[in-house]
Amino acid sequence: MNSVQMTLYNILLTIFFLTFNSCEGQNNSQTRQGETVEIGIMVPDLDKTIWAIYQDKSSNYWFGSKENGIFFYNGQQIKQMTVKDGLVSNAIRGFQEDAAGNIFIETERGVSKFDGRTFKTLQVAPPGYFTNEWVLNPDDLWFRMGAGSNGPYRFDGKYLHFLKLPQSPQEAEFKSKNKNTSVRPYGLYTIYKDRKGIMWFGTASLGICRFDGKTLSWHYEEQLQTTPEGGDFGTRAIFEDKEGEFWINNTRFRYNLKPDSSININFQKEDGIGYLDERNKKEFPFFLSITEDKEGNLWMATYDNGVWKYNGKELIHYPVRDGATDVLLFTIFKDNKGVLWLGSHNAGVYKFNGESFEKMFEK
Structure with missing residues (x-):
């Protein structure tokens, strides 16, 4: 040659x-945007109860319903995927994605992994296999697997490890006031990873537990747990803003974390922001979900009072309605382009158009 x-x-x-x-x-x-997955069935619309929203690296949207599985949207078509397609449960509670592009679907009964073709149920570590091993690795994924467990599940790439939360300083007082033994105060409402990779766990009745890789610390405040109407809100939303300060459940205070290794989280509290209601009384919205836009504005979704935007100076209200009906919100999500989406209990999905939230995927 x-x-x-x-x-x-x-x-x-x-x-x-x-x-x-x-x-x-x-x-x-x-799958890339415009392509579709091979499993599932084509549907014309989403479920009305959307509790979780996610956009993957390939720009596909994943909508998780309360009890009717996943609604996958590739920009052109909607597909519904359920236990018939291999999901461990139809009660979807969250989505995560690993570095390889696998999608992890958190449900009330377990976690399913989707590799682009099929679902695989993650296995819980067998008894005695590194039981209750509290470690903090950057690539691990954390799940609730329902709100009833007394701790999170950490996925190390092979197994889910159940990690029991340590005893809260608030436990004795809670038990003295609540004789109903079926109530699970340690049940998790939310899991949040901050900018440093530290894990925060919001419980049903005992406040926050924080794990920094070495120490598990607690924080409880009555004003964070109890709404003005007297209901127990639980810890549903934790968020670190661009200035490194934390917002928890409502806007009455924001919290500046101080390094400490004690059993209690060491916070410095700063005044937050409120609004005047129709009676000219100052109120502080309780939110179920919060995110931050590209300009650093905070957006907070409440259950029955729309969305509040905090621009660093004031709270701006965005009502969300389905005709004459107030939409009951559950989650707010910022997609890959910074567009805001809302998932609701009773009216499907809404998207911010720059001025208001408009309903999407209507038939």
């Missing part, structure tokens, strides 16, 4: 390997 033939051979060989690797990479990756 002469030099010209050798050069041509090398060029053709390079093209072959580039083409092969490109095709192989596409086969192993998540």
Whole structure:
């Protein structure tokens, strides 16, 4: 083979390997926007009860319903996926994605992993396999698996490890006031990872437990748990803003964390922000979900009072209605382009158009 033939051979060989690797990479990756998954059935609309929203790295949207499975939207079509397709449960509570593009679906009965083609149920570590091992690895995923467990599940890439929360300083007082033994005060309402990778766990009745990799610490305040109407709100939302300060459940205070290794989280409280209601009384909205836009504004979704935006100076109210009916909100999500989405209990999904939240996917 002469030099010209050798050069041509090398060029053709390079093209072959580039083409092969490109095709192989596409086969192993998540579906791209505009493509669809092979499983599930085509549907014209979403469920009315959407409790979780996520957009993956390939720009596909995942909507999790209260009890009717997943609604997958690729920008063109909607597909519904349920236990008939391999999901462990139809009660969807959250989505996460790992570095390889696998989607993890948290449900009331377990966690399903979707690799682009099929669902696989994650296995809980067998008894005695690193039982109750509290460690903090950057690639681990954390799940609630329902609000009734007395601690989180940590996924290390192989097994789910159940980690029991330590005793709260508030437990004795809670038990003295609540004789109903069926109530699970340690049940998790939310799990939050802050900018440093530290884990925060919001419980049903005992406030917050925080794990920094070494120490498990607690924080409880009556004003964070009890609404003005007297109901027990639980700890449903924790968020670290661009200035590194934390917002928990409502806007009465924001919290500046101080390093400490004691059993109690060491916070410095600063005044938050309120609004005047129709009686000219100052109120502080309780929110179930919170996010931050590209400009650093905070957006807080309440259950029955729309969305509140905090721009650093004031609270701005965005009512959300389905005709004449107030929409009961559950979650707010910022997608890959910074667009805000809302999931609700009674009216499906809403999207922010720059001025208001408009209903999406109407038939």
